[in-house]
Amino acid sequence: MRTLAIYSNKGGVGKTATAVNLSYLAAQAGVKTLICDLDPQSSATYYFRIKPKLNYGPKGFIKGGEKINKAIKGTDYKDLDLLPADFTLRHLEAAIYKFKHPKERLKKIIKLFEAEYDLIIFDCPVTISILADNIFHASEFILVPLIPTTLSVRTYRQLLAFCRKNNYDTGKIYAFFSMVDRRKNMHMELMAKMVKEYDGVLRSLIPYLSQIERMGIDRRPVAASAPESVASKAYRNLWVKFQKTALANKRF
Amino acid sequence: MDNHLKFSLPDGYNQQQLAGALADHYAIKKEQPVLMSMAIYDTFDWRLFNKSLVLYTFENSLFLRNLFKNNIIQSAVITLPPVFIWDFPDSKLKAQLSTVLKMRALLRLTELHSRSTVHRILNQDEKTVARLVSEEFRSERGKNAPVLAAYLWLQPVKGYTKDCRHLTKRLEATGCALLKKEDIYFKAIEAAGLNSDSYSSKLKIQLDPAMRSDEATKIILRYLLQIMKVNEAHLEKDLDTEFLHDFRVAIRRTRSALGQIKSVFPQKPTSRFKKDFSFVGQLSNPLRDLDVYLLKADAFKAMLPTALRDDIDPLFDYLRKNRSKALQKFIRSLQSKRYGQIMQDWEAFLDEPVQDPPLACNAKVPIIAFARKRIYKQYRRIVKDGSRTIENTEDEKLHALRIACKKLRYLMEFFSSLFPSKKINILIAQLRTLQDNLGDFNDLCVQEEYLLNIAEEPLTTGHKQKKILVAIGSLIGTLEGEKQIIKDTFAQTFADYASPPNKIAFSELFASKQKETVR
Numbered sequence A: 001m002r003t004l005a006i007y008s009n010k011g012g013v014g015k016t017a018t019a020v021n022l023s024y025l026a027a028q029a030g031v032k033t034l035i036c037d038l039d040p041q042s043s044a045t046y047y048f049r050i051k052p053k054l055n056y057g058p059k060g061f062i063k064g065g066e067k068i069n070k071a072i073k074g075t076d077y078k079d080l081d082l083l084p085a086d087f088t089l090r091h092l093e094a095a096i097y098k099f100k101h102p103k104e105r106l107k108k109i110i111k112l113f114e115a116e117y118d119l120i121i122f123d124c125p126v127t128i129s130i131l132a133d134n135i136f137h138a139s140e141f142i143l144v145p146l147i148p149t150t151l152s153v154r155t156y157r158q159l160l161a162f163c164r165k166n167n168y169d170t171g172k173i174y175a176f177f178s179m180v181d182r183r184k185n186m187h188m189e190l191m192a193k194m195v196k197e198y199d200g201v202l203r204s205l206i207p208y209l210s211q212i213e214r215m216g217i218d219r220r221p222v223a224a225s226a227p228e229s230v231a232s233k234a235y236r237n238l239w240v241k242f243q244k245t246a247l248a249n250k251r252f
Numbered sequence B: 001m002d003n004h005l006k007f008s009l010p011d012g013y014n015q016q017q018l019a020g021a022l023a024d025h026y027a028i029k030k031e032q033p034v035l036m037s038m039a040i041y042d043t044f045d046w047r048l049f050n051k052s053l054v055l056y057t058f059e060n061s062l063f064l065r066n067l068f069k070n071n072i073i074q075s076a077v078i079t080l081p082p083v084f085i086w087d088f089p090d091s092k093l094k095a096q097l098s099t100v101l102k103m104r105a106l107l108r109l110t111e112l113h114s115r116s117t118v119h120r121i122l123n124q125d126e127k128t129v130a131r132l133v134s135e136e137f138r139s140e141r142g143k144n145a146p147v148l149a150a151y152l153w154l155q156p157v158k159g160y161t162k163d164c165r166h167l168t169k170r171l172e173a174t175g176c177a178l179l180k181k182e183d184i185y186f187k188a189i190e191a192a193g194l195n196s197d198s199y200s201s202k203l204k205i206q207l208d209p210a211m212r213s214d215e216a217t218k219i220i221l222r223y224l225l226q227i228m229k230v231n232e233a234h235l236e237k238d239l240d241t242e243f244l245h246d247f248r249v250a251i252r253r254t255r256s257a258l259g260q261i262k263s264v265f266p267q268k269p270t271s272r273f274k275k276d277f278s279f280v281g282q283l284s285n286p287l288r289d290l291d292v293y294l295l296k297a298d299a300f301k302a303m304l305p306t307a308l309r310d311d312i313d314p315l316f317d318y319l320r321k322n323r324s325k326a327l328q329k330f331i332r333s334l335q336s337k338r339y340g341q342i343m344q345d346w347e348a349f350l351d352e353p354v355q356d357p358p359l360a361c362n363a364k365v366p367i368i369a370f371a372r373k374r375i376y377k378q379y380r381r382i383v384k385d386g387s388r389t390i391e392n393t394e395d396e397k398l399h400a401l402r403i404a405c406k407k408l409r410y411l412m413e414f415f416s417s418l419f420p421s422k423k424i425n426i427l428i429a430q431l432r433t434l435q436d437n438l439g440d441f442n443d444l445c446v447q448e449e450y451l452l453n454i455a456e457e458p459l460t461t462g463h464k465q466k467k468i469l470v471a472i473g474s475l476i477g478t479l480e481g482e483k484q485i486i487k488d489t490f491a492q493t494f495a496d497y498a499s500p501p502n503k504i505a506f507s508e509l510f511a512s513k514q515k516e517t518v519r
């Protein structure tokens, strides 16, 4: 089982849009995939038309076990299931501290899925505290969407610093450019600079596209509703690049 | 797939009804129908069916599932239609089926065409909560071909069990019935005019204990004739080696019955047909020998040191060439006048009603008395001879004992319906262990001799001929070693067989209880 977090310490950068589309594309390829919505706003859950309703609250979640398995819902797509989020998850961080080894709770919870899924994708809320630690422990790979702006780049540096300080392997962090506007010179310049400056920046970008914004109305991954669209192709390309680089074409 | 529920559709059920039944709660979204064409395979003697397995091809893959189940146990991609297990790609499928199929050819039994339409069942959020799949099966392609069966599948979506229960109730309320013990396999087979009881190489003869011996014997012999005829019809096609094998076993059993079930028929026809079937049996001896050595090719090669392994290949090429000649010759002999006359006369003889008053002294003896006496006598003889053989395991003695065991085995199988099946099956299984030991020994002796003889023939030329002789020599050495190993285990195997509990079981089942007049 492989584990991938779509993570950023910055909000509104396209994490959920990416998590939803990549999980769909993986499942389409026959990879048994579970998308875990960790965000109390439960946007990923919403995109799949699933009700944001958990029976166990943050404490139940962090305890793990069979209850979690029961909360999983099949999506409309073959080989793709979703673990929904709901608003109670906003207390997740507080709940985590009540357990022993608080940084490794998430890792422990997903052990349960080892037999059933080939891939777990986490859709993460913005966090840089204990939940971030959990995500870093639980995930083999961290994929970070980057909007090519100076502020974004600054947050990315902060993230790398955080990892170094906590001794997390920065080798598992991959970034790609999100919501790119090719007409903006600043976007182009920053991207060129970043690619030079950092390892692990994938040569793949997701343009700023209204099709992607419309997913909120469609409530379907754009890769499913418009498989031939530019947006869909961009996500496909990202998924291919990720597999080639991070997974080095290893099989699921 | 294991959690898919299968429903029957009431006659004339249509989609409007379905939509109507669900409309107040769910919306239905119909997808494009999907067509699937499958071909179902099994061996002539239904080896897969007898293990509750269904093997079928779909597009370029082979799939294996259990009867009454939907989930695929194994699958493999293939380039050609499957025939022999050794043609299968290396896979778990091959591993699982090799012990079942062995040397039997797979036959394409029938085709099955399915047309399935998925109806997604949507809740208020237009989220799919289940799929209802209507599926029609036909034996022929095309919408106009008659429908063998139509089902409705309810495929739950994980996490929506409540909806699934709800839908089940709705479906049942509209007249759909949940089906558990049903498999389209049976309908497909039936539509193809096939029957999974049609053939088995095991004897399934039903006798009545009080029956006259001559009548019972005719039932046995007619059964064997039927086996001969069924297999004979396939010999020319040369699909696999087992048609001939079963054909020959039926002949051997016939000869054994004629020899062992004594004085139930008049002397004259008995000795005539004994001679005739000895002749018929010999017709295929050369072909069967070649089959045996060719089937053993891989095993022989494995016995050789690696350096010699490929040197033996010309032998098998030579045998293969001889085999096609032997086959032609054998097929011609089946078309000969003599063979035809024998089979015709034999059938006429078996169809004659039994004579009253009888012409042979044991004809009217109840078959149960006859069976007891013959089996028990044969058993005691084996125990006596075997005990002597333990002291002196000469090849000839082992050979004679093997024949005696085979005779006993045939008797027990002919008459098994006369005895409690559990008890007699245990005794047959014990006998089989002894027979395996003796049989293995005999096979090695025969193989050794065959190799010695064939070494005198020009298998190939020049340098290669010298190399092949070295390989054959090495093979004979190995066979000789194995022979000794088997011989060494004989004493224990026999002691087990002749053990007191076994003797008691035999005498309980077969020692005569009343005084019967069996001569």
Ligand SMILES: Nc1ncnc2c1ncn2[C@@H]1O[C@H](COP(=O)(O)OP(=O)(O)OP(=O)(O)O)[C@@H](O)[C@H]1O
Residues within 6 Å of the ligand: A010, A011, A012, A013, A014, A015, A016, A017, A018, A039, A043, A124, A125, A126, A178, A179, A180, A206, A207, A208, A209, A210, A212, A213, A214, A215, A216
């Ligand atoms: N490439 C894109 N082009 C245009 N709009 C986009 C693109 N990617 C995401 N969006 C839109 O931007 C908004 C934020 O995206 P998204 O929810 O994926 O980001 P996020 O990082 O998950 O946000 P949050 O931090 O709130 O979880 C959404 O309305 C989404 O539809």
Ligand SMILES: [Mg+2]
Residues within 6 Å of the ligand: A015, A016, A017, A039, A043, A123, A124, A125
């Ligand atoms: Mg989000």
